[in-house]
Every structure is written in C-alpha cells, then in structure tokens.
Amino acid sequence: MKTIHSAKGNSLIYKAISQVFMLVMTLLILFPIYFMFINSFKSRPDFIKNPIGLPAPFTVQSFLDAFAGKNFVSWFGNSIFLMLASIVITTLFSCLAAFAFARMDFKGSKTIFNMMIPLMSIPPIIMLIPLYKVMAVLNLVNTRASVILIYSGIMVPFTIFLLKNFFANVPKSLTEAAFIDGATQFQTFYKIIIPLSKSALITASIVNIVWVWNELLIALVFLQDESMRTIIVGLTLFKSRYTLNVPVIMAGLSIATIPMLLVYIFGQRYLVQGLLSGAVKE
Template identity: 40%
Template sequence: MRRHASALGQQALLILLCIVSLYPLWFILQTALKTQQDYTRNPTDLPAPFSLQSFAAVFRAMPFAQWTLNSALVALVSVAAATVIALLAAYAVAFGRFRGQTTFLSLNIALMALPPVALVVPLFTVMVQVGLINTLPSVMLVYTGLLIPFSVFFLTNFLRELPLDVIEAATIDGASHPRILLRIVLPLSLATLFTLIVVNTIWVWNELLFALVFLQNNDGRTVMAGLALFQGRYSVNEPLMMAGAFLSILPLLILYLFSQRAFVRGMTSGIGK
C-alpha cells in the first residue's frame, strides 16, 4: 500500500513538472493563434476563433524562410565538423597511448568552463582580418570550435565504457585504427553520437551572442538573431512575435519527437556497465 502511494506521488509529480514545462510552449502557440485585438482584450484566454494571420505575416514582415535556411546550414556544417573531429580525438584519448594524453583531456574540460562572451572580441578581430565577418562561415568556424571540447569529453567517457577486449582482439588480428573505428567503434556508438548531434544542434540553433555580433546583414542572419532584432520593431504585436518564435522552435520539436528513443538510449548508454 505504501509502495503504491509512493508510485502515485511520483507520477503526480512528473505530470505536474510536464505541465509546467509545456505551459510556455502552449502560451506561445495560443498567443500566435490570436489577432492583436484578441490578445489586447485578454492575453491568457483561449483563441476564439483561431487566426493564422500572424503566421502568414511572419513571412511578409521578415525574411523568415532565409533565416531558417541559414540556421539549418550553420547547424549542419558546425555539428557535422565538430562530431567528426571529436570522434577522432575521443578515439585517440580512449584507446591510444601518447604523451600529453591526460593534459589534452584536462584542457578540453578547462575549455568547457571558458565563457563564450570572453571570446567575442578576439574572434571578431580575427574574422575581420581574414575577411569572414558578416558571413555564415564565420559563425560555422566559431560554433565548431565551441562544440569540440564538450563533444570530446562526452564521447571519451562513452568510449571508455566499450569492451577493451574487442579492440585488443581486432588489433591483434591486424586491423588498423581507421578500420577499428569504422567497423567496431562507430556501430557501437551510433546512439551516443545521435544524442550528441541532437544536443549540439539545439545549442547551435538557439545560440544568439555570436550570431548577433558576426552576422549583420538582414538576409544573412540566423533565425534566432533575426527574431531578436525584430522584437523591438514588433514588440507591440505580440501574436506576430509569438508566431515567429513558434516557427523558430518547430524544427527542434520535430527533431526531438522523431529521435526521442535514440536520444534517451544514447543518454543512458554506459549506465550499469
């Protein structure tokens, strides 16, 4: 009886936390489905009737489609490059033997604690000197560099949980390191790699500081930077801004909904080994 009551209490707490977590998303959506007059009359009331004019106005008022394409391109290139580099580095740290191995991993951990705001001015100066400022490659390079320390740390901890006997047996049989990585390590790491890709994609998509500073052309901005700058212009039109906010997070919601099983499996990989 006591155990049953405890389980019910835990489920009630989880339901409450779920409602609290989802309420901001619900508020964004219900505000976006209102007209400005309906929102002014009652901001928290349900939209009646539903109106899609704010969603249509988003594409008329701002180059939203171009911003979304820019964000997708930046996320794709940055996350792909960081994942490949981090996988190679993590393999070397987990299974290799080289001088400075511990120092290399400690340096990655130290870089994770470095605040990105401290890098804005020096990186901006470098991008100006090499002529990449106000271009998408500038933020691609920055994001790739910022993602690598965490990715190396994340993958190293996972790879160290893999059975070492399998790696040693493949080495004895004459398999090269690239072959071991592609034929043994990579298939065993797919769930973890997918989790890392999802986490890094969400971070790149939502990053605002470097996108605001490095991308100054209106059509060259990412979606979050564009919405942040247009917020002041359309601050009196809350349904329009909420429609833009909902459309900006919709790709991430779709990504997570279709990948949640692999995401959870990757997050729990290594537990209990």
C-alpha cells in the same frame, strides 16, 4: 505497529507533496509554451480581448504574416545551414580525437584531455572580444565561416568528452579481434567503434543542435548583414517591427521552436541511451 503506520503515513504525505510540487513546476514550465502556441492562432483583437484563452476564431494569418516578413525565410535557412555545417565539423573532429584519447596510448594524452575539460565551462561571452579580433585579422567577420568555426570550437570539448567515455567502454575484445584479422586503427574506428556508438553520436548531435539553433550572441556579433542572420537573431528585429502585433511575434517564435521539438521527439530514445551508456563499465 503505530511506528510502522506512522512511517507509511509520512511517506505517503511526502510522495503526495512531491507529486504536487512536480505538477506545479511542470505547469509553470509549460505555460509559456502554451501561451506562445495558442496566441499564434489568434488575431490581434482576439489576443487583446483574451490573451490566455483558446483561439476564437482559429486563424493562421499570423503565420502567413510571419513568413511574409522581410528575410524571414532566409533567416530560417541560415540557421539550418549553420547548424548542419557546425554539427558535421564538430562530430567529425570530435570522433577522431575521442578515439585517440580512448583507444591510443600516447605520451601526454591524459594531460591534454584534462586540460581540455575546463574549456567546457568557459562562457562564450568571455571569448567574444578575442574571437572578434582574430576573425577581423582573418577577414572573416560578417561571414558564415566565422560563426561555423566558432560554434565548432565551442562544441568540440563537450563532444570529445562525451564520445571518449563511450568509446572507452566498447569491449576491447572486439578491437583486438579486428587487429588480429589485420584491420588498421582507422578501419577499427569506422567499422567497429562508430557503428556501436550510434546512440552516443545522436546524443551529442541533439545537444549541439539545440545549442546552435538557440545561440544568439555570437550570431548577432559576427553576422552583421540582416540577410545573413539566424532565425533567433532575426526574431529580435522581428519583434521591434511587430511590437503591437503579439500574435505575429508568437507565430515567429512557434516556427523557430517546432524544429527543436521535432529533433527532441524523434531523438529522445537515443538521447536517453546515449546519456546512460557512458555510465556502463566494461
């Protein structure tokens, strides 16, 4: 009995320590977000007086100053355009390739797929110089097309990997029944596989959207005109202009953060489903 009580006591202590540790880590992670948002609604004197406390008085002047900054609206629009274009191209080509890997038996499919997987682990910074030379030859430097092509190329391997695993788990009885009814491969793809893969497609899109929105290096190198830059790149210039006005900087960061928070909030259910669905065997 003493051994049982001792084991239960140790288990409770372990759980308590784990809960405290997770609570502390959560607070550490959330503190920068708290700092950013509360200081977005402060004036500069209020921030200097109390950088951690709640706004007193509450003001939105920092947001107005942020929007009034040169090219801020165009930076925001550029980010949305690049994100949407890259996601559409990536999803389209990845779906077709993933379907081929998952449902078509052709020579060398496994070899090609296994060669593609390591591409997910290559840091973009390693490819920066070769990509710049290629884009310079194609006369695409300082164009949105260069960034869209690079983003799409980087995201395709991961997206194919995710969708291929999901497509492979769709019951073959459904596709075989479609073939018996006279459906072609493409009809089976967009009438059966795609509707059943909604959660996987949304999961891949959410992951890619967050990456594209937060990407800095490629956009900084290939979009050299200030008016063409993304919101994340623009904020680096924004900071230098408002070095002493921290609330304006925090307002700009808050504006850049809110879209990704909304994407995650509305897509959270599909994100969990998509990540777990690939583990379900047929």
